Structures are given as structure tokens and as C-alpha cells.
Amino acid sequence: MLCWPMFSPGPRGAILAALIPGINIIQMLLLGLGIMKDEAIVKSMSRNGDYRELLKGPLYYAATITLTCIIYWRTSPITIAAICNLCAGDGLADIIGRRFGSHKIPYNKNKSVAGSVAMASAGFLASIGYMHYFSSFGFLQESSEMVMGFLVVSLASALVESLPISTELDDNLTVPLTSIFVGTLVF
Secondary structure, three states: OOOHHHOOOOHHHHHHHHHHHHHHHHHHHHHHOOOOOOHHHHHHHOOOOOHHHHHOHHHHHHHHHHHHHHHHHHHOHHHHHHHHHHHHHHHHHHHHHHHHOOOEEOOEEEEEHHHHHHHHHHHHHHHHHHHHHHHHOOOOOOOHHHHHHHHHHHHHHHHHHHOOOOOOOOHHHHHHHHHHHHHHHHO
16 A cells, blocks of 8 residues: 555556555465465465465455455545555454453453454554545545544454454454445445
8 A cells, every 4th residue: 555656546556556466366376275385475374384274364365455456446445444454453453462462352252352452443543544645645635534434444343353253254354344344334
């Protein structure tokens, strides 16, 4: 997202920007299906070193960024919310939850209050940062309504991520889908 201002404003720019995570998708498919072998990449993208893991969370992560980029591009706050909640929010939730997550959420003992607060906070703050950044290029008009929308989207994404459905649904899917769904309602 940081480099998106370098791309042209139309659909061609969105597709070119999406090529970077798109190429990553192809690489994950080849590795995850066992067609290509690269232990270093598999270890860096998986939790247990199993190449088949790349066909789940990491693939969903790259696909979400790619599709969000193509569909909403840089003029929609939905793009900002979906990617910031996935990258900054969900990413920090894991780190903070592991380090400071002694108080578990009553309805999901696998998630912590600290992780969920970190997720909502980081997703919201990153969204505000990108709102300012994209606004400085004239891609969108920042407003207090947009700020409130980002808050609602980040809280909803953190709530869904905290639900005990993570064994069934990957949060690399539920977080951006929640952001997109709630974003369409508030923006």
C-alpha cells in the first residue's frame, strides 16, 4: 500500500499493484502442492514447516490483499480497512497475545483480551495512518465519519477474530471479509 501512489489511477494501476502479491500466490500454490520445493520459503511462511500449510492461511492472506487491491483499489476506505485489519491488526494480535495474553476471553480460551485489544487498536491506527497518506495524494477525502467507520470496522474485525471459529475458518479470511462487509455498511 505504501507504494500504491506510484501506480496509475485506473484499473491498469490496480492490476499492476496486485501483481506483486499475485506472484506470491502462484509461488505458494506451487510450493503448497509440492510441485516446487524450497524449504526456506516454506519455513518462513508456515507455522510447522509443512508445505501444505501454504494452501491455507498464507494463501488466503495474499489472495485477500490481491483481490482487495483489484476490486477496491486506493480510492476506497474499504481497501484500507481490510488490509490494515489483516496486516497490522491481526499481525499485532498474535504478537501481543503471546506476550501479554494471560487474561483469556471468556468465550474463547485460545484468544486473549490483550491480543484482541491490540488487533482493534493496530487495525484502527493503521487505517487512520493510511487514510491520511492516501488523502495527501488526493485518492480520498479524509473525514471524521471515515475515522468512525474505521473504528467500527476494526472493532467488528477484532470481535469476529476472537470468536471460537478459528478451528473451522481461518482468520486470514474472516478478518478481511468482516472488514469488507462492515465497511460496505459504514462507508
